[in-house]
Amino acid sequence: MSATDTIVALSTPAGESAIAVIRLSGPACPELSGEILGRNQSLRPRYAHFGNYIDAHGSIVDDCVFTYFEQGKSFTGEAMLEIAPHGNPLIVQKIMEDLFARGCRPAEPGEFTRTAFLNGKMDLSQAEAVSDLIRARSDRSIEVAQRQLHGSVGRKMSELTDRLLAVMAHLEAYIDFPEEDLPSEDQAGPASDLKSLINEVSELIDTQHYTSLLHEGIKTLIIGEPNVGKSSLINALTGSDRSIVSDIPGTTRDYISAFLMIGPWRIEILDTAGLHEAGDAIEQIGINHTIEQAETADFFLLVLDAALPSPALPESLLSRMTAENTIVIENKIDLPNAATHEGFMSDFKHVRVSLQTNDGVQAFRKVWTESIESGIQQPNSDGVVVNARHASALGEAKAALELAAQKMRDDDLSELIASDLRDAVESIGKVVGKVDNERMLDSLFKQFCIGK
Ligand SMILES: Nc1nc2c(ncn2[C@@H]2O[C@H](COP(=O)(O)OP(=O)(O)OP(=O)(O)O)[C@@H](O)[C@H]2O)c(=O)[nH]1
Numbered sequence: 130m131s132a133t134d135t136i137v138a139l140s141t142p143a144g145e146s147a148i149a150v151i152r153l154s155g156p157a158c159p160e161l162s163g164e165i166l167g168r169n170q171s172l173r174p175r176y177a178h179f180g181n182y183i184d185a186h187g188s189i190v191d192d193c194v195f196t197y198f199e200q201g202k203s204f205t206g207e208a209m210l211e212i213a214p215h216g217n218p219l220i221v222q223k224i225m226e227d228l229f230a231r232g233c234r235p236a237e238p239g240e241f242t243r244t245a246f247l248n249g250k251m252d253l254s255q256a257e258a259v260s261d262l263i264r265a266r267s268d269r270s271i272e273v274a275q276r277q278l279h280g281s282v283g284r285k286m287s288e289l290t291d292r293l294l295a296v297m298a299h300l301e302a303y304i305d306f307p308e309e310d311l312p313s314e315d316q317a318g319p320a321s322d323l324k325s326l327i328n329e330v331s332e333l334i335d336t337q338h339y340t341s342l343l344h345e346g347i348k349t350l351i352i353g354e355p356n357v358g359k360s361s362l363i364n365a366l367t368g369s370d371r372s373i374v375s376d377i378p379g380t381t382r383d384y385i386s387a388f389l390m391i392g393p394w395r396i397e398i399l400d401t402a403g404l405h406e407a408g409d410a411i412e413q414i415g416i417n418h419t420i421e422q423a424e425t426a427d428f429f430l431l432v433l434d435a436a437l438p439s440p441a442l443p444e445s446l447l448s449r450m451t452a453e454n455t456i457v458i459e460n461k462i463d464l465p466n467a468a469t470h471e472g473f474m475s476d477f478k479h480v481r482v483s484l485q486t487n488d489g490v491q492a493f494r495k496v497w498t499e500s501i502e503s504g505i506q507q508p509n510s511d512g513v514v515v516n517a518r519h520a521s522a523l524g525e526a527k528a529a530l531e532l533a534a535q536k537m538r539d540d541d542l543s544e545l546i547a548s549d550l551r552d553a554v555e556s557i558g559k560v561v562g563k564v565d566n567e568r569m570l571d572s573l574f575k576q577f578c579i580g581k
């Protein structure tokens with residue numbers, strides 16, 4: 130965007146709605162804010178004004194609420210104007226066309242946030258959080274995105290950078306006065322500071338897994354022998370007839386997935402084909418798919434029929450299941466011959482339910498939420514978690530820090546160590562966008578919606 134451009138976009142979803150919001154950013158806003166209301170001076174900033182939108186031909190388009198923000202005191206840092214007409218797509222179109230005729234141009238996806246970043250209104254991790262917040266699908270991901278939007282990642286990066294700079298300052302002493310022997314405690318200090326920095330960066334990189342769990346959902350596999358009630362379970366949890374339920378064993382031939390919320394968590398749940406010595410080739414393909422899905426599953430719900438003997442499961446599945454990531458669901462407790470299976474996989478949590486009468490289902494949901502809370506590795510108390518892009522930059526930083534630590538152990542020249550540390554500072558800087566990389570910015574903001 131050039132300094133003379135004024136961009137415009139509909140910031141609310143297209144279609145009918147009570148009101149719509151059209152957003153403008155750029156140098157034409159002060160003048161436009163007056164012109165479109167038929168006034169010869171711009172609107173008072175940060176006040177909601179009710180009035181008629183008057184197009185370039187002098188016709189009234191609609192009565193709207195107008196809010197004007199001065200340059201430097203807006204989301205983008207430029208002068209901005211928000212116009213809220215009635216949410217009729219035709220009215221929105223007329224206003225947009227009039228604004229184009231007055232010299233504005235349509236905004237690119239994410240261009241408002243990109244402008245905010247370029248004008249120093251936020252760092253890159255905060256800009257990403259804007260998009261994450263809009264897309265968040267669970268309480269937990271909203272919390273994380275809000276923390277990031279308020280600068281949690283940026284603060285962590287500047288803390289790490291400050292600590293690194295302190296180590297470098299210490300090393301400068303060697304560089305400036307190489308002939309002087311530094312006392313041994315002075316050598317131990319930077320080395321141990323570096324070690325704790327490496328550990329912290331590693332922990333941060335690991336939080337990426339938590340972020341992807343939040344975004345993609347906790348992948349949960351329902352498994353068990355045929356006819357035990359796996360499809361009945363996915364239907365009960367999603368409150369739909371997502372999967373076919375029948376008394377014919379082998380009804381579900383391939384996996385079926387759905388999304389749902391358990392407490393504050395977003396879950397991707399998969400109903401799978403019953404596990405047994407396959408009767409036919411198609412069933413076997415379904416079972417193979419289950420085993421493949423298990424490779425990347427985060428959680429397992431193992432369903433069994435309480436009225437039948439405990440199941441025998443393939444070793445490839447058993448090896449993925451732990452007391453932390455699995456709940457054994459003893460189903461069909463309404464049947465007269467239902468027995469307890471507490472001796473089966475006795476280290477694991479068991480719940481007893483009837484998916485026919487709904488008995489125990491509420492209690493199961495509670496156990497499930499608690500299991501996720503305790504079974505999923507949560508971020509540290511400061512709650513900072515990173516995304517894949519941050520993790521990759523931090524991975525570079527970690528590699529540079531490890532090189533520096535090695536050189537310290539080898540008593541290499543301080544200049545060489547300092548150079549690795551500078552590389553690490555630069556990599557950490559990438560997280561918050563302290564780099565000049567147009568291409569990276571293009572690909573990042575392309576994923577935003579228009580109007581944000
Ligand atoms: N009595 C009783 N029957 C149940 C219960 N839950 C499910 N069923 C019945 O058990 C049969 C099998 O249920 P499904 O949900 O299709 O079982 P599944 O594990 O998906 O079976 P496959 O897809 O063949 O592997 C159906 O007739 C269900 O109505 C229950 O709690 N009690």
Ligand SMILES: [Mg+2]
Nearest residue numbers: 359360380381
């Ligand atoms: Mg089924």
